Amino acid sequence: MITPDPPVASRTVSTGARPRWKRAAAAVVLLVALAVGLLSWLESRASVRLVGVTPAGAVVPPGPTEVVLTFDGPPKVAQMHVTVQGPGVPSTLPSPTLRGERVVLPVTLGAEGVYHLGYHVELVDGRQYSGIEDFTVSRTAAPAAPAPAEPPPAAAHAHDNRDPSSAVLLGIDAVLIGAVLMLLVGGPRRSWPVGERGEQRR
């Protein structure tokens, strides 16, 4: 006996339960995000922070006589190393000194060109700051302003910044990321009612 197909309009496919691994993956992603946020927040409250490297990521006129790492409080330093490489900089430099909230390396930056500043500061609580920053000495640069706490990131193309356009873009991106996550977790449509003319009801 042949059983006729059910009417087209009533055809649907059972969606079934969402696979367990997808829920687990979503939970893991959420936990990792929360953990990263919490750890970053705890770390930010743990001790003094490095708030500025001068000059770095900037174009400055010839003449700086020191490079400075600025903290938001007097750091308890276990060890510190600062070095500068660039045109005219001697291969052997004096050791940096701690002056209140600043780690200072005396060095004369007179020649035009690109300089590389490397630093590593370890605090007694074990926290470490290290990095390599580039800056350019140029006669066409504007006169140096007082040492900025946050030098503009000009040596490499910038990423996130504090301007409103970045905030708007990140807001849009956050929404789009949410949409992608929903699509990844939800997957393709598993069922749909089909109309008499075979058109999907949307």
Added chain:
Amino acid sequence: MGLRQPANGLLGTVNGAYHRAALNGFMVIVLAHWAEHLTQAYQIWVLGWPVPKSKGVLGVFFPWLVTSEVLHYGYALIMLAGLWILRGGFVGRSRTWWMIAFGIQFWHHIEHLLLLIQAQSGQFLLGRPVPTSILQLVLPRVELHLFYNTVVFLPMVVAMYLHLRPNSAEQRAMTCSCRPRELASAGA
């Protein structure tokens, strides 16, 4: 809308039986990149870190990564390759949006190539003191990296949505593993 002839070989497999898996893998890479940007934003706006120190998660451990033009060019290249390789599975409206994303990413990749060449050669565009992309010449204050990634990501998401929520004509034209199961099982 005619049926798209599935490609043979590895490309055909990626755009056929494994399109869904490949698309998921590609999206994980894209989302990981965005996670770094959102972490940077969190460090800047919520934690109040100085911008030069706000380098995301990887940048905290590998600061050179954030300023590496090679890394940024590499990611732009991966994006371009992913968009091109996975295009075959898309049909109809989703393919249009996917190819829009590809077109924008192609230009984005050219901009990164220019930056990479300048960074490697030390010769900067039009005598600028730092590596400069073409759009930076006319829009110096715009956050270009973020802007480019957003305008590539937006059509990608639209394409993804339409690909996973196709209309009936698109459902019939689809040959990949993203095709809704009813049609897949019915062989329509």
